[in-house]
Amino acid sequence: MPLPENARVLLLVPDPHARFAAVELSGDFVAEEVLERGYGLCTYVFAWTPEREPVEALSRYLGGYGDLRMRPDLATVFPLEDGVFAVVCDVEWPDGSPVEVAPRQVLTDELRALEELGFVPSVGIEHEVTFSADGEPLTPHGVDYALGGAERLRPLLRDLRERLAPLRVESARGECHPGQYEIVLRHRDALAACDDAMLQQLVVRNTAAEHGVTASYLAAPATGQGNSCHVHLSLSPAALEPFLAGVLREARALTAIWAPTWNSYVRLRTGPFSPRALRWGVDDRTAAVRVAGSGAGRRLEFRFAGADAQPHLVVAALLAAGRAGIEEGLAPPPEGEQVGELCATPWEALAALEETKVLGAELLDQQRALLRAEIDAGCDAVSDWQRRRGALRA
Numbered sequence: 001m002p003l004p005e006n007a008r009v010l011l012l013v014p015d016p017h018a019r020f021a022a023v024e025l026s027g028d029f030v031a032e033e034v035l036e037r038g039y040g041l042c043t044y045v046f047a048w049t050p051e052r053e054p055v056e057a058l059s060r061y062l063g064g065y066g067d068l069r070m071r072p073d074l075a076t077v078f079p080l081e082d083g084v085f086a087v088v089c090d091v092e093w094p095d096g097s098p099v100e101v102a103p104r105q106v107l108t109d110e111l112r113a114l115e116e117l118g119f120v121p122s123v124g125i126e127h128e129v130t131f132s133a134d135g136e137p138l139t140p141h142g143v144d145y146a147l148g149g150a151e152r153l154r155p156l157l158r159d160l161r162e163r164l165a166p167l168r169v170e171s172a173r174g175e176c177h178p179g180q181y182e183i184v185l186r187h188r189d190a191l192a193a194c195d196d197a198m199l200q201q202l203v204v205r206n207t208a209a210e211h212g213v214t215a216s217y218l219a220a221p222a223t224g225q226g227n228s229c230h231v232h233l234s235l236s237p238a239a240l241e242p243f244l245a246g247v248l249r250e251a252r253a254l255t256a257i258w259a260p261t262w263n264s265y266v267r268l269r270t271g272p273f274s275p276r277a278l279r280w281g282v283d284d285r286t287a288a289v290r291v292a293g294s295g296a297g298r299r300l301e302f303r304f305a306g307a308d309a310q311p312h313l314v315v316a317a318l319l320a321a322g323r324a325g326i327e328e329g330l331a332p333p334p335e336g337e338q339v340g341e342l343c344a345t346p347w348e349a350l351a352a353l354e355e356t357k358v359l360g361a362e363l364l365d366q367q368r369a370l371l372r373a374e375i376d377a378g379c380d381a382v383s384d385w386q387r388r389r390g391a392l393r394a
Contacts, residue, residue: 038069103312137179219306226271227307246325
């Protein structure tokens with residue numbers, strides 16, 4: 001889609017925390033200057049915490065707080081609101097070299113490596129989200145596949161149908177926890193699928209806010225509940241089995257990618273449909289990997305990641321692990337056989353990152369530093385749980 005005249009343009013760059021860093025510019029300026037020369041973005045975007053505090057261990061991205069260059073990808077132009085268009089960007093260093101830890105670049109590199117083997121995956125992503133107002137879910141109970149019970153959601157859903165239409169939504173429905181809804185995007189090439197997943201979250205949050213509603217992608221809204229990011233992946237039938245074997249082998253070591261926050265581990269430990277046990281099953285939603293579809297439509301559904309995970313990194317990690325399985329000619333275990341577990345705590349996940357050989361060194365350094373910062377922040381915080389436990393000791 002070309003940029004209309006007199007438009008405002010929002011340049012978007014996916015950051016490590018599943019959100020966009022953004023700069024708004026005039027469409028004329030983008031057309032006259034930015035498409036040729038790029039536009040500046042501070043380096044610390046790839047070395048900050050969710051609070052936008054710098055992670056000092058990632059010094060390469062903090063020295064001088066200089067600029068990277070954003071390069072708009074016009075294939076991603078999206079009508080965000082009246083007169084405002086979003087464009088997702090790649091980023092590069094001033095010398096033109098790619099930023100290796102930028103989530104979009106990580107995924108691009110993995111797609112190229114897989115393509116060299118002769119494989120081009122198709123990806124569909126589904127996200128679960130929880131809607132609430134004044135701290136209370138908009139449905140008092142789960143509305144899984146229901147028509148009734150979701151009346152308070154209808155004005156919001158009506159607007160979402162219109163605004164999400166350009167993203168090719170496959171399905172949308174109520175889910176099994178209070179206030180929970182699921183939106184599934186159709187299969188497409190992996191990079192576009194991940195861009196669209198993040199654009200969807202942006203649109204959902206913005207539209208919900210207009211209705212006085214909070215849209216939460218917290219991995220565990222409450223104990224025993226889970227918001228997930230399920231990845232459906234199609235590949236050549238000949239490659240599916242070794243791909244699956246590679247992912248199962250690496251899944252524990254890559255837990256930090258699927259579960260990047262303190263809250264992620266509440267989902268993995270207590271969510272009934274967030275299985276930690278590493279096994280696969282045919283059309284089995286209790287398995288970590290579900291084999292779905294048949295014939296040419298056969299696909300793998302990876303159920304590891306929470307809704308708080310970074311989609312580009314999740315898919316890139318799956319591709320890296322699956323590619324290793326293809327290259328080594330691995331065979332998957334028998335259906336239903338458990339071959340391990342995802343990590344149960346962020347400390348375990350931090351240690352497990354040392355075991356993987358499928359991600360680049362710079363990305364691993366970044367992910368270790370960000371997870372350490374997450375752990376430190378959690379240990380420094382005082383929560384309602386701590387206050388309640390303290391009262392019980394009185």
